[in-house]
Amino acid sequence: MATKHSVKQSFEHNEVVVLKKFKDDLMDLSDSSDADSFFPKHKTMEDVWTDMGLDAAAGYDLETVCNPTSLSCLREGDITNWECISSCPDDLGLNVLQARKQTVRKVRQNMAKKKTTIVRSKYTELDCALLKKYQEIKRTGESDVIEIPEVLLIVRLSFPRCIRRHKSIHYDFCVLGSQTLDSLRDKICCPMNVQPLYLEGEAKPLADMITSASFLIEDTFYNDHRKETDIDLSEIVMQWARDNPEDHELPSDPKVKSMNDTKFEDLTIRLGKPYVFLHMGNCEHEITFVDVRSFNEKDCQSKKEYPMAITRPRMKVIPCKCCHSRVSTWITRNDDFSDEDPSFFCNRCFEGLHFNDAGEKMGAFEARPFINLTSLV
Numbered sequence: 001m002a003t004k005h006s007v008k009q010s011f012e013h014n015e016v017v018v019l020k021k022f023k024d025d026l027m028d029l030s031d032s033s034d035a036d037s038f039f040p041k042h043k044t045m046e047d048v049w050t051d052m053g054l055d056a057a058a059g060y061d062l063e064t065v066c067n068p069t070s071l072s073c074l075r076e077g078d079i080t081n082w083e084c085i086s087s088c089p090d091d092l093g094l095n096v097l098q099a100r101k102q103t104v105r106k107v108r109q110n111m112a113k114k115k116t117t118i119v120r121s122k123y124t125e126l127d128c129a130l131l132k133k134y135q136e137i138k139r140t141g142e143s144d145v146i147e148i149p150e151v152l153l154i155v156r157l158s159f160p161r162c163i164r165r166h167k168s169i170h171y172d173f174c175v176l177g178s179q180t181l182d183s184l185r186d187k188i189c190c191p192m193n194v195q196p197l198y199l200e201g202e203a204k205p206l207a208d209m210i211t212s213a214s215f216l217i218e219d220t221f222y223n224d225h226r227k228e229t230d231i232d233l234s235e236i237v238m239q240w241a242r243d244n245p246e247d248h249e250l251p252s253d254p255k256v257k258s259m260n261d262t263k264f265e266d267l268t269i270r271l272g273k274p275y276v277f278l279h280m281g282n283c284e285h286e287i288t289f290v291d292v293r294s295f296n297e298k299d300c301q302s303k304k305e306y307p308m309a310i311t312r313p314r315m316k317v318i319p320c321k322c323c324h325s326r327v328s329t330w331i332t333r334n335d336d337f338s339d340e341d342p343s344f345f346c347n348r349c350f351e352g353l354h355f356n357d358a359g360e361k362m363g364a365f366e367a368r369p370f371i372n373l374t375s376l377v
Contacts (some may be wrong), residue, residue, distance in 0.1 A: 176303070328345060
């Protein structure tokens with residue numbers, strides 16, 4: 001297992017990315033800021049021949065020889081069903097095909113591995129469907145146009161997890177370099193945000209009462225100052241660091257800036273290095289910059305959709321203890337009507353089991369809303 005020292009050393013070797021310079025380099029690749037120079041149109045075969053310095057006759061011969069319909073092997077006619085790998089003969093001499101068939105046989109024999117493969121495929125399909133949904137969104141007007149050139153970042157938000165239950169719980173967000181950090185802060189979905197706080201008989205989301213938040217990226221704290229209830233979380237963290245100098249690796253003299261005035265393209269980051277997002281007083285999330293690239297024509301063209309979540313947390317949804325068909329929305333502790341602690345119920349079963357027809361509470365139990373991470377996107 002990697003030690004704290006070895007992990008730190010690995011980050012020191014990552015290349016520092018100055019996003020402002022990255023965007024300037026994109027500008028240097030083109031003579032203008034015209035979208036056509038960044039989004040090249042589809043070339044015809046005649047254009048390809050011209051780029052290769054071929055005349056029409058040579059280009060036609062090359063297209064005929066390299067046509068996909070001409071790329072076939074002698075035994076190709078023996079395959080009756082291309083969708084079923086088991087219908088392919090074993091003596092085709094293709095090593096990749098043999099390895100794939102062997103893997104399929106192992107998966108079918110091992111039920112646990114089969115289930116893991118199916119679940120992984122399900123989440124992959126869900127992520128692809130979510131990304132496709134955004135790609136099909138069209139811009140609605142001049143104010144919704146993304147100026148070229150633009151930097152696109154993939155930011156991964158991780159959740160505190162029990163390693164015995166979940167290997168990875170995270171969202172991936174697409175953000176534009178021209179957006180400020182508070183735009184991502186508003187999109188971050190955490191169960192703590194929607195937990196109800198009862199004041200004078202009225203339930204309010206916890207996020208409406210505790211509004212402070214902060215990013216720690218490299219040696220800088222970026223605080224949220226948009227509301228009167230926001231406090232400087234960086235000062236609280238640094239006061240703890242001064243009182244406990246041996247329990248942390250925070251910078252000794254960090255900078256403090258406002259996330260409302262800082263754009264992503266103003267940051268200096270290291271890809272793959274974990275940073276911190278702090279909100280709700282002590283709720284911490286790991287923030288990782290996974291990718292930085294140029295915005296292109298295959299991305300969502302609507303500016304108002306960013307930041308957008310392009311993945312879902314890969315975790316099991318907890319079903320209702322009673323009906324086993326609906327998703328749990330309540331969690332109970334010390335429940336007289338359950339043999340498990342804690343217990344999870346959907347809204348209908350929770351009310352039917354714990355309250356009478358007059359809406360009066362029956363038995364002893366402690367209950368609070370249960371939030372599924374997969375429902376927050």
